[in-house]
Amino acid sequence: MAPTEQEIRTFRRDGVVVLRGVLAGHEVDALRGAVAEVVARPGPLAVQVSDGGDDGDFFLEDFRRWQDLPSLEAVARESALPAAAAALTGSPMVRLFHDHVLVRGGGTPKRTPWHQDQPYYDIDGSQTVSFWLPLDSVPVDESLQVVAGTHLGPWLMPRTFRDGAARWFPEGSLAELPDIDADPAAFDLRSFSVQPGDAVCFDFLSVHGAPGTSDDRPRRIVSLRYVGDDVVRAARPWRTSPPFPELVGVLADGEPLDHPAFPVVWPGDRLPSSTPRPECGR
Ligand SMILES: O=C(O)CCC(=O)C(=O)O
Known part of the structure; x- marks a missing residue:
């Protein structure tokens, strides 16, 4: 399912667009299988935000699992996503950047705070797209929220989600995020009711966040992130999220x-390599 001209225009203008039915049923099932393996065996970069303890909340994030989960790798490489990434970004060549798995149990109110992804990384460039892939039905009021137009910049201060610390760029070196929750109507927020197979596509610079889950609605998400050929390494003196220590x-x-670590997935292909990865977290 290639993006239409209208969808491409929307993505480039707003930094966000939803594609319907971009994954086939067997690809959604493959991702569900991969997520079950992530939950059973979190990787070295996993962050257990809430562990299903006394309050029942469960929220697990994991990063960079495609190299040890063949079903995840197959979807990242062989589905319609690489071609969609090429069309949306306008890049003739697309690399897989990384995967990010987010699993919330039902009744887990913990939000993903507003942020841009790119300042957490060690890359520069504008041809970027993340596909937020729901493996469960998600109503609009529990779905990813993206602030349209923020992909045009500026870069905003990345902070730790737990305590708001400036662990990456020095304090004062980047503009701060506005207080979106104080006056949501002042922002051009986009969110979509989505079904398994749909993809919310957004630029690495688009400001986004996500609500927690209501009691009866667990939410399994795989975010697959791709870059085009204007993206280059921007070495950082700090550990990025996720880290890519093998690049140093x-x-x-x-x-x-x-x-x-960043196989070309459109057009053509390269063999993956497995590399050890240390702890990660925002
Ligand atoms: O699903 C969420 O809670 C947030 C997802 C997100 O921040 C991302 O995919 O970049």
Whole structure:
């Protein structure tokens, strides 16, 4: 299901668009299988935000699992997503950047705070897209929220989700996020009721966040992130989220992401490589 001209225009103008039915049923099932494996065996970068303890809340995030989960790798490489990424970003070549799994149990009120993704990374460039892929039905009031137009910049201060600390860029070096919750009507918020197979597509610079879940609605999400050929490495003196330690001393600042961690998925293909990965978290 290729994006239409209208969908491409919307993505480039607003930094967000929803694509309906972009994954086939067997691809959704493959992702559900991968998520079950993530929950059973979280990886070295996993963050257990809430563990299903006394209050019953459950929220697990994991990153960079495609190299050890073949069903996740197959969807990331072989579904319609790489071609959609090429169409949306306008890049003739697309690399997989990374996967991010987010699993909430029902009745887990913990929000994902408003943020841009790009300032947490060690890359620069504008041809970027994340596909937020629901594996459960998500009503509009529990769905990803994206602030249209924020993909045009500026970069806003990335902070830790737990305590708002400036762990990455030094305090004062980037503009702060506005207080969106204080006056949501002042912002052009986009969110969509979505079904398994749909994708909410957004730019790495688009400000976004997500509500928690209501009692009867667990929410399994896989976010697959892709980059085009204007994206280059921007080496950071700090540990990024997620980290890519295998790039240190291998890819210099400003170099293309020509590395097995970022396989070319459109057009063509390269063999993946497995690399050890340390702890991660925002
Ligand atoms: O699903 C969520 O809670 C937030 C997802 C998100 O921030 C992302 O995919 O970048």
